[in-house]
Amino acid sequence: MENLIKFVSNEQMDNLISPCAFRPLKVNYIYDPEKANKYCIQDIEHTLNMFDHSIKADFIPIRDLFSNNSQDELQSVIANLTKTYNDIYADFTGTSVGAVLNAFGYITAKGIKSFSVDIMKDEVIQLAGFSSGEKLSYVTPHFNVKQIISAHGASAMRSGRPTPLFKYFPILKKLSVIILGDLDVWKKQGKFLQKAQAHYSEGLHVECDTSLNIGSERVYLDDHFLYSLYEAGALDYANIKNKRASFKFHDNFIKDCLCDIGIWAEVITYITALQSGFFDDVQMSVKIDWDGEREDIKFGSAFNEIDNICVKGYIPLFISCKTSEPSIEAINELYLYANHFGGAGAKCAIVTLGDMKSKQVYFSGIDKRAHDLGISLIDYADIRDGFLAKKLQEAIGNRLL
Numbered sequence: 001m002e003n004l005i006k007f008v009s010n011e012q013m014d015n016l017i018s019p020c021a022f023r024p025l026k027v028n029y030i031y032d033p034e035k036a037n038k039y040c041i042q043d044i045e046h047t048l049n050m051f052d053h054s055i056k057a058d059f060i061p062i063r064d065l066f067s068n069n070s071q072d073e074l075q076s077v078i079a080n081l082t083k084t085y086n087d088i089y090a091d092f093t094g095t096s097v098g099a100v101l102n103a104f105g106y107i108t109a110k111g112i113k114s115f116s117v118d119i120m121k122d123e124v125i126q127l128a129g130f131s132s133g134e135k136l137s138y139v140t141p142h143f144n145v146k147q148i149i150s151a152h153g154a155s156a157m158r159s160g161r162p163t164p165l166f167k168y169f170p171i172l173k174k175l176s177v178i179i180l181g182d183l184d185v186w187k188k189q190g191k192f193l194q195k196a197q198a199h200y201s202e203g204l205h206v207e208c209d210t211s212l213n214i215g216s217e218r219v220y221l222d223d224h225f226l227y228s229l230y231e232a233g234a235l236d237y238a239n240i241k242n243k244r245a246s247f248k249f250h251d252n253f254i255k256d257c258l259c260d261i262g263i264w265a266e267v268i269t270y271i272t273a274l275q276s277g278f279f280d281d282v283q284m285s286v287k288i289d290w291d292g293e294r295e296d297i298k299f300g301s302a303f304n305e306i307d308n309i310c311v312k313g314y315i316p317l318f319i320s321c322k323t324s325e326p327s328i329e330a331i332n333e334l335y336l337y338a339n340h341f342g343g344a345g346a347k348c349a350i351v352t353l354g355d356m357k358s359k360q361v362y363f364s365g366i367d368k369r370a371h372d373l374g375i376s377l378i379d380y381a382d383i384r385d386g387f388l389a390k391k392l393q394e395a396i397g398n399r400l401l
Contacts, residue, residue, distance in 0.1 A: 013151050078107060168254070179264055
């Protein structure tokens with residue numbers, strides 16, 4: 001395929017799937033300037049260039065594109081394209097019914113081959129102009145997180161929390177086993193480590209009493225827990241004698257992880273998704289600028305942070321990680337962000353260290369709300385029993401499996 005006619009729809013990922021699946025030399029985007037503003041065009045062009053610099057794009061404005069008033073102009077544009085290019089296809093993926101009715105008949109009469117991609121089944125539907133037995137060669141396009149976010153007018157700026165390097169995976173996986181082994185112990189010991197590091201440390205070294213006041217609560221250091229951290233490689237040394245504790249964090253990254261109770265659902269999900277080998281891209285603590293590279297001088301930039309985003313093909317999975325059971329508000333918020341930054345095809349999952357099944361949260365309004373919005377709920381029992389990777393894959397759905 002050398003040249004492609006593409007009608008700009010409201011869903012910007014639809015405008016990128018076909019060009020990136022068929023890799024034409026040039027895409028001729030036809031758009032209505034009143035419905036697709038200059039930022040929409042910039043976002044499509046920017047993301048297409050990020051995906052493949054060899055694909056050239058031209059944007060042709062037609063006012064009232066899909067009304068009867070524009071038929072003559074539309075036909076003139078298509079006629080000129082057929083004169084300019086010998087090999088040309090028309091893509092109706094994601095195009096409105098009005099667009100199909102207005103353009104399809106004329107395109108068919110001109111002998112232009114037309115098709116649409118069924119995004120639900122991830123396959124091409126050949127509409128008209130193809131000879132018997134002729135098939136388009138279609139390859140599922142594989143986008144990364146940055147490209148998908150950019151396609152929807154935003155930008156993935158950076159990680160809010162440091163993303164673990166591969167060298168830390170062995171230690172983090174051992175720590176995950178310790179933490180998941182008894183969450184109640186971890187929550188108390190995590191508080192102790194936070195207080196000890198904040199008030200009784202010198203660099204990475206900590207020396208303090210084995211019992212500390214944290215607000216109105218008195219928290220005691222668990223000997224077994226401390227020595228298990230040492231055995232996992234998170235501490236360079238650990239010693240408890242005469243109700244005094246002395247230990248040294250392995251380095252600043254490990255110290256930050258141990259002193260941040262809320263990070264562990266995020267870290268466990270990131271490592272599991274990455275090492276599953278299923279996803280094309282996995283990012284943690286993705287900080288997103290709503291208007292991308294466009295700065296709003298009057299109001300400044302609006303940011304949000306998504307705990308994990310995974311991508312399979314062109315389907316993004318937005319993941320919110322919680323230490324305890326999620327709220328209805330958290331479920332609604334995740335759904336909003338996924339649809340805004342990932343489009344209508346985006347999937348959502350909530351990973352929580354809360355034991356929702358045993359507490360029968362699955363039979364509450366939380367479960368119903370998540371089910372209604374198509375959000376997968378993954379809880380402590382799923383993680384403990386080794387089903388996290390499987391559940392994350394299932395959350396994508398059957399389209400690209």
